[in-house]
Amino acid sequence: MDMLLLEISGWLGYLSRPLVLLQGFTVAALMLGYHWGVQPRLAARPPIVRLLGTLGLLLALRLGAELLQALGQPSGLVEYSVRLYAIWQGLIVARVLLARRFGAAPIDRLYGRIIKPLFLLSLAGSLVNQVDSLEDFADIPLFPLFNEPLTTGGLVLLFTIPYFLVVLSEFPVAWLGALMQRLLGFNKGTRVAIQLVCRYVLIGGGFLWVLHRIGLNANAIAAVAGGLSVGLGFGVKEVFSNFISGLWLLFEGSVGPGEILFIDGDPCEVRSLGLRAAVLWRDRDNAELVVPNQDFFTKTTTTYTGSDRMRRSQVDVSAAYRHDPETVIRLLEQVALASPRVLPQPAPKALLLSYGDSAINYALRFWIENPMNNAGIKSEVSTAVWHAFNAEGIEIPFPQRVLQQPGHREGTIVAMPGETG
Amino acid sequence: MGGALTLFLGLGGCSSGFLPDTLFIYVENESSQSRQAEIGDSRRVVQQLLEDFEQANPGVRIRVRHFSSGAIVPATAYRTSRALGPDLLVTRVVTALRLNQQHLSTPVRFRGKGLEEIHPRFLAEFRLADNRFLAVPLLAEPQLACFNRQRVPDPPTSLDQLIALSAKGMRVGLPLAATDLYWTASGSDAEDSLQALLESADDSAVAAPSFKATDQRRLLGWLNWLDNANQQQNVEFAEESIDLVERLGRGERDWISCNSLWLGRLGRQMKGSLGVSELPGADGQPATTLTRLKVWSFGTHSSPRQRQLAQAFVLFTLNPVNQRRMMLAGPGNVPVNKEVLIPTKSSQRYAAMAASLDHSRMLSFRHPERVEQRVGQLHDLLRQLIAGSLDPNGVIQGLTDQAGGAPPDQDTP
Numbered sequence: 001m002d003m004l005l006l007e008i009s010g011w012l013g014y015l016s017r018p019l020v021l022l023q024g025f026t027v028a029a030l031m032l033g034y035h036w037g038v039q040p041r042l043a044a045r046p047p048i049v050r051l052l053g054t055l056g057l058l059l060a061l062r063l064g065a066e067l068l069q070a071l072g073q074p075s076g077l078v079e080y081s082v083r084l085y086a087i088w089q090g091l092i093v094a095r096v097l098l099a100r101r102f103g104a105a106p107i108d109r110l111y112g113r114i115i116k117p118l119f120l121l122s123l124a125g126s127l128v129n130q131v132d133s134l135e136d137f138a139d140i141p142l143f144p145l146f147n148e149p150l151t152t153g154g155l156v157l158l159f160t161i162p163y164f165l166v167v168l169s170e171f172p173v174a175w176l177g178a179l180m181q182r183l184l185g186f187n188k189g190t191r192v193a194i195q196l197v198c199r200y201v202l203i204g205g206g207f208l209w210v211l212h213r214i215g216l217n218a219n220a221i222a223a224v225a226g227g228l229s230v231g232l233g234f235g236v237k238e239v240f241s242n243f244i245s246g247l248w249l250l251f252e253g254s255v256g257p258g259e260i261l262f263i264d265g266d267p268c269e270v271r272s273l274g275l276r277a278a279v280l281w282r283d284r285d286n287a288e289l290v291v292p293n294q295d296f297f298t299k300t301t302t303t304y305t306g307s308d309r310m311r312r313s314q315v316d317v318s319a320a321y322r323h324d325p326e327t328v329i330r331l332l333e334q335v336a337l338a339s340p341r342v343l344p345q346p347a348p349k350a351l352l353l354s355y356g357d358s359a360i361n362y363a364l365r366f367w368i369e370n371p372m373n374n375a376g377i378k379s380e381v382s383t384a385v386w387h388a389f390n391a392e393g394i395e396i397p398f399p400q401r402v403l404q405q406p407g408h409r410e411g412t413i414v415a416m417p418g419e420t421g
Numbered sequence: 422m423g424g425a426l427t428l429f430l431g432l433g434g435c436s437s438g439f440l441p442d443t444l445f446i447y448v449e450n451e452s453s454q455s456r457q458a459e460i461g462d463s464r465r466v467v468q469q470l471l472e473d474f475e476q477a478n479p480g481v482r483i484r485v486r487h488f489s490s491g492a493i494v495p496a497t498a499y500r501t502s503r504a505l506g507p508d509l510l511v512t513r514v515v516t517a518l519r520l521n522q523q524h525l526s527t528p529v530r531f532r533g534k535g536l537e538e539i540h541p542r543f544l545a546e547f548r549l550a551d552n553r554f555l556a557v558p559l560l561a562e563p564q565l566a567c568f569n570r571q572r573v574p575d576p577p578t579s580l581d582q583l584i585a586l587s588a589k590g591m592r593v594g595l596p597l598a599a600t601d602l603y604w605t606a607s608g609s610d611a612e613d614s615l616q617a618l619l620e621s622a623d624d625s626a627v628a629a630p631s632f633k634a635t636d637q638r639r640l641l642g643w644l645n646w647l648d649n650a651n652q653q654q655n656v657e658f659a660e661e662s663i664d665l666v667e668r669l670g671r672g673e674r675d676w677i678s679c680n681s682l683w684l685g686r687l688g689r690q691m692k693g694s695l696g697v698s699e700l701p702g703a704d705g706q707p708a709t710t711l712t713r714l715k716v717w718s719f720g721t722h723s724s725p726r727q728r729q730l731a732q733a734f735v736l737f738t739l740n741p742v743n744q745r746r747m748m749l750a751g752p753g754n755v756p757v758n759k760e761v762l763i764p765t766k767s768s769q770r771y772a773a774m775a776a777s778l779d780h781s782r783m784l785s786f787r788h789p790e791r792v793e794q795r796v797g798q799l800h801d802l803l804r805q806l807i808a809g810s811l812d813p814n815g816v817i818q819g820l821t822d823q824a825g826g827a828p829p830d831q832d833t834p
Binding site: 016 | 440442443444482484487500501504723724726
């Protein structure tokens with residue numbers, strides 16, 4: 001680490017060169033003049049005027065470089081700052097244009113996760129390259145790691161490569177998954193599983209490459225792996241168990257993105273199956289549930305999307321004893337068939353379930369296409385049943401109870417609306 | 422504007438108390454590709470020199486950067502365009518001259534008796550008319566024969582003997598670069614023709630000189646020897662000298678043509694088995710070789726203080742004590758300071774190096790681009806000769822075509 005600090009402090013030696021100072025002052029004067037003198041006045045103007053202001057600064061920097069060249073002096077640092085500022089402004093303009101085309105959220109995500117980190121990394125490398133040999137700078141030893149010196153380059157690789165592997169591996173893996181799905185006819189779950197496995201392999205392989213690249217020998221890597229094994233046995237057992245469960249479930253296809261599962265009495269859609277847990281969306285209250293993968297692996301799971309996506313739904317209804325059950329059953333089936341979101345096949349089926357205290361109990365069973373729409377379709381069908389019964393004069397009776405009180409005339413009947421028997 | 426600039430540049434040159442006195446040095450490595458090839462010994466020696474100089478000049482820091490021979494000129498140009506170039510460079514002669522041609526280094530004048538101790542034959546090439554020096558020699562690196570003493574108890578003393586020993590089983594490694602093969606031309610009496618070919622100051626950008634019939638005949642004799650050597654079962658040619666060094670170190674070759682700069686590396690690998698001798702010429706006489714020099718060049722944008730320190734450091738490396746120290750610490754270094762005695766009597770290795778230097782010449786690099794171009798053209802033709810796609814006459818034809826001169830005499834044996 002001392003060598004790195006010594007190296008960086010050595011760069012100050014360039015400041016003793018008048019031509020370096022001259023270029024630095026040229027750039028600093030123009031940039032500060034713009035940001036303090038011009039930019040505040042342009043802040044309230046339309047974007048195009050602000051863009052013109054930026055172009056004006058670039059032009060002024062360029063003219064500064066030309067002037068130095070005309071005087072026979074080196075101007076590389078000024079030209080470098082022109083290029084750097086132009087790229088930065090270009091990225092800002094591109095961001096605005098892309099956000100208009102694709103929406104702000106994905107572009108913000110793209111910039112936040114990929115473009116900005118890449119730009120900053122390139123900027124850091126480029127700045128070092130102005131004053132030093134990048135290769136020699138990367139070879140500066142910092143501190144020993146498993147008896148091997150960790151260099152500046154190794155440290156940068158150790159932090160950046162895994163990050164970019166995680167962020168960027170998503171895209172080629174998605175392309176590969178889609179290609180394999182098209183060629184081999186996988187279902188969606190298998191495709192996602194293959195993508196996930198490929199991604200983990202890519203990230204794992206990349207990480208091993210980084211360890212090898214920074215000089216960790218095979219023994220050190222084996223020591224790391226040994227430590228992980230002990231860790232798996234104790235601290236991270238659950239994490240590892242969840243990870244393996246997730247992979248298994250993906251290949252099995254029972255729990256994958258898009259599947260509908262019954263969790264605590266509610267149908268939920270699986271949004272993603274991650275390293276540790278699955279994220280499910282519950283329609284009822286728009287909640288997202290994070291369920292450890294291991295739960296699906298060890299407990300019974302009710303799914304509506306195992307072999308198909310249809311769900312059989314049921315509406316319970318009662319009709320007075322005086323109505324002919326066959327008429328009621330026929331009417332219920334007609335109502336279900338007339339309901340637009342009820343599937344005609346398999347055909348709806350009404351059944352007489354039981355003779356209740358106040359009414360005959362029927363069940364109307366029908367099939368729907370999307371399990372997540374069950375509550376809404378049940379409501380539609382129930383409403384249609386009420387209208388049909390009303391139109392046909394079929395009574396849905398209140399529960400009735402006969403109370404006899406001492407002192408009252410025998411045979412007096414008191415109806416208690418709303419009471420169940 | 423011009424006056425203000427002059428004032429600014431004048432003021433900026435003053436050394437200020439809060440800024441460190443830093444000297445930036447670029448070092449060219451031997452290989453055109455690798456940065457690591459030559460670092461071994463020279464880095465240790467250079468580090469010792471730096472520490473001594475920093476001790477003698479408190480507050481001065483020296484930063485050394487290593488570049489491959491293919492990268493040092495572009496890297497210097499890149500940073501010089503920003504006034505961030507080096508204060509000093511250690512390079513081969515051809516690189517130093519190319520740097521000077523591209524205005525990436527600047528000639529300097531040494532006051533007093535600073536360079537009087539440097540051997541005149543090393544210094545003459547770099548002296549300008551106004552008594553400034555566009556480069557200053559640092560060390561000489563002669564060409565030698567390196568061999569495995571266990572396999573080759575008596576090294577060959579002539580080219581014929583070299584072929585004869587290879588026929589008896591001695592595995593020979595030869596370089597393909599024309600400058601590294603120059604010594605074989607001396608054994609064929611063609612060194613003058615080859616040197617004329619490489620140094621010719623033809624003004625045309627691509628043309629080589631039109632050969633005289635005598636030159637053609639001599640060169641053809643040399644090419645026939647190379648072709649004959651190539652036919653031998655135990656003779657192999659290598660694109661890069663470092664390949665030969667590696668193969669000798671691994672025991673895959675018994676005798677190679679090598680430069681003294683590899684002696685440290687070979688010594689560590691082969692221990693006592695490493696033998697060194699002069700390269701074989703004709704009739705038992707040693708071959709005439711081309712001397713390689715490492716030279717100092719001065720950067721263009723140093724502050725006055727940095728220039729002063731740079732000159733002081735160069736003189737520091739050239740004084741007899743440090744020249745001797747570099748000679749002893751780096752087994753392939755031969756001092757350019759004539760006051761330093763080379764221990765030829767106590768060491769066979771130094772004796773061979775000194776003798777090789779005595780039988781050596783220096784290529785004139787007045788036109789470095791042209792010399793490099795010719796070396797490159799000849800290298801391509803030699804590669805085709807070794808691959809069997811051209812015969813010696815075809816090589817001469819190729820050289821003549823590039824020269825735009827007369828076709829070779831087909832009757833020449």
